[in-house]
Amino acid sequence: MAGLTVYDKIISDRGSRYAVSGGPVRDRDGVDALLAQLKxxxxxxxxxxxxxxxxxxxxxxKDDDGESGAGQLMLQMLQRAGVDDHVVIVTRWYGGKHLGGDRFRHVADAVRHYLDRLDAT
Structure with missing residues (x-):
């Protein structure tokens, strides 16, 4: 997927699975285009x-897409890392069991996974 980097199946917990994706964007239209490409x-x-x-x-x-608080956590991580004009998308497939606060740890781990590889390039 041109412009979009995807790291699939990076976290699994109690049936839920996570992936992280992202790419450079200039504006909201760019975000929408990468989301459409992913989907x-x-x-x-x-x-x-x-x-x-x-x-x-x-x-x-940001957009939580129903995962309350996820967008804000991701935004804070991007701000701390100084990453501008780049969208990061954390995808979750719900596995049937509530993860409680662990879901935030998984979102943070997914973003960290992406940022670590972004820094390496």
Whole structure:
């Protein structure tokens, strides 16, 4: 997927599975385009949540996609890392068991996984 980097099946806990994706964007249209590109895959289209965050021209934008608080956590991590004009998407397929606070740890681990590889390039 051009412009979009995907790391699939990086975390599994009690049936829930996580992936992290992202790519450079200039504006909200760019975010929407990368989300649409990701969702061309039926697997990602059927995900329970595709939460995302980005800092576009210094302005924070996010969408929890039903995973309450995920976008804000992702946004804070992007701000601390100084990553601008780049969207990060954390995808979760719900496995049937509530994860409680562990879901935030998994979101943070997924974003860290992505940022570590972004820094390596």
């Amino acid at each position: 061309r895959s039926k697997r990602f289209q059927k995900a329970t949540h595709n939460s995302w965050a980005a800092i576009l021209s210094g302005e924070p934008v």
